Amino acid sequence: MTIKKVSIIGLGALGILFGNYLSKRMPKEDLRIIADKDRIQRYKADNVYCNGEPCHFHYVTPEEGCEPADLLIFAVKFNGLEDAIQAVKHHVDENTIILSLLNGISSETIIGETYGMDKVLYSVAQGMDAVKVENKLTYDHMGMICFGEREPGFNSQKVKTVASFFEKMDVPFEVDPNMxxxxxxxxxxxxxxxxxxxxxxxxxxxxxxxxxxxxxxxxxxxxxxxxxxxxxxxxxxxxxxxxxxxxxxxxxxxxxxxxxxxxxxxxxxxxxxxxxxxxxxxxxxxxxxxxxxxxxxxxxxxxxx
The missing domain is CATH 1.10.1040.10 (N-(1-d-carboxylethyl)-l-norvaline Dehydrogenase; domain 2)
Structure with a gap:
């Protein structure tokens, strides 16, 4: 499997940071930012900025039918997770790989209860110093995404697929066998x-x-x-x-x-x-x-x- 279609839900600091980074390296239609109509109108009216540059995102609403994502990234706050899980249903099929960049130690299990733990990799985003004020994100250090399977000691095909994609996109990452x-x-x-x-x-x-x-x-x-x-x-x-x-x-x-x-x-x-x-x-x-x-x-x- 090769990752071609990526969907991100959540335009907080991490959503903007990694969304903007990927948007410069992927065809615009292949990177979808999922948001409701009101948020999309606000994003388009006021724009979203990353280190002073406007982000050029392709927005889709939760209701829109679309080709499922090969990689789905959750970047919402924890109190928005349940709504986000419902909002991404058109982006998930049997081959979708899911990464959660949420803080804490429980979001993967919560997502897996709806979409199956077989689709979920454990992950953390670390080392970034991003600050978001209203619609503007600034950072000095991008940090990296660390990911792997929950059980220690092996790298699954899902892990290898995401690693290959991040290498191609030049996204800083680390595979951890004890995630x-x-x-x-x-x-x-x-x-x-x-x-x-x-x-x-x-x-x-x-x-x-x-x-x-x-x-x-x-x-x-x-x-x-x-x-x-x-x-x-x-x-x-x-x-x-x-x-x-x-x-x-x-x-x-x-x-x-x-x-x-x-x-x-x-x-x-x-x-x-x-x-x-x-x-x-x-x-x-x-x-x-x-x-x-x-x-x-x-x-x-x-x-x-």
């Missing part, structure tokens, strides 16, 4: 950096340097480490240092998505981060005081919108 563990590692980083920067109303620079914010971030990450052992994907000190190194490469002026949500007075993905950690902590009897406090503070901030 579920990688996903837990990214979850650990997100739990620490997203929430800490949001609470401090700051940027990556705040947690890249020594101080209270960095201590809070690492404490929240260590709580995820403790839970990962209970979940059978034990993260180590080496994993913690790896993700801190990834963080150190980002622009100090950049901000994670949750901090951008707080600035824009949007509801955040706190349930996906601290909410998940607190629930797992209760399940396994593991104390999670840092995430309890981050959850409380973010919920308090959101209640004032």
């Amino acid at each position: 579920y563990r990688r996903q837990w590692g990214k979850f650990m980083l997100n739990v620490g950096v997203n929430q800490t920067v949001a609470v401090h109303k700051s940027n990556y620079g705040e947690v890249q340097r020594e101080g209270h914010a960095q201590e809070t971030m690492i404490s929240a990450m260590r709580e995820v480490m403790a839970l990962s052992e209970k979940e059978g994907v034990p993260l180590t000190e080496e994993d913690l240092q790896y993700w801190l190194q990834v963080l150190s490469t980002l622009s100090p002026e950049g901000k994670p998505s949750m901090a951008q949500d707080v600035e824009a007075r949007r509801l955040s993905e706190v349930e996906l981060f601290a909410g998940t950690v607190v629930k797992l902590g209760e399940k396994y009897g593991v104390p999670t005081p840092t995430n309890n406090e981050l959850y409380r503070r973010i919920k308090s901030m959101e209640s004032q919108y």
Whole structure:
């Protein structure tokens, strides 16, 4: 199988970043951005910008019949996932490969419940420092997409097909033969950096340097480490240092998505981060005081919108 038709749902930071990148390397009709009519009208009227350049996207509504996608990419926020799953139904057939760039550790399973886990590869997007303000995205580091099968130790034909396509498109990527563990590692980083920067109303620079914010971030990450052992994907000190190194490469002026949500007075993905950690902590009897406090503070901030 060769990937020719690609569909993306979600024009947040990752949707714009990778959508714009692919749009410069594919025939316009072969890359479809799925959105409802109102969003499409707004996108066409105001345009969407990536590092100052207008994006030239081919938009389709969920109702439009079309040739199914060879590769379908979910790039929505978690609270929009259920609607997105329904919106992409015309883009999925028995051969479609699905990648989810959502944060957290649950979106693949949720998508698989509707379309079958046999179509889904596990993935994370990492290393980007994209900031989206209204319809404008800016970034210094594009990062990469890491993907693979959930079960460790082998690369399926789906993995090889996506790798071949990304190589052809010159998309930065890494195939990880232990992808579920990688996903837990990214979850650990997100739990620490997203929430800490949001609470401090700051940027990556705040947690890249020594101080209270960095201590809070690492404490929240260590709580995820403790839970990962209970979940059978034990993260180590080496994993913690790896993700801190990834963080150190980002622009100090950049901000994670949750901090951008707080600035824009949007509801955040706190349930996906601290909410998940607190629930797992209760399940396994593991104390999670840092995430309890981050959850409380973010919920308090959101209640004032």
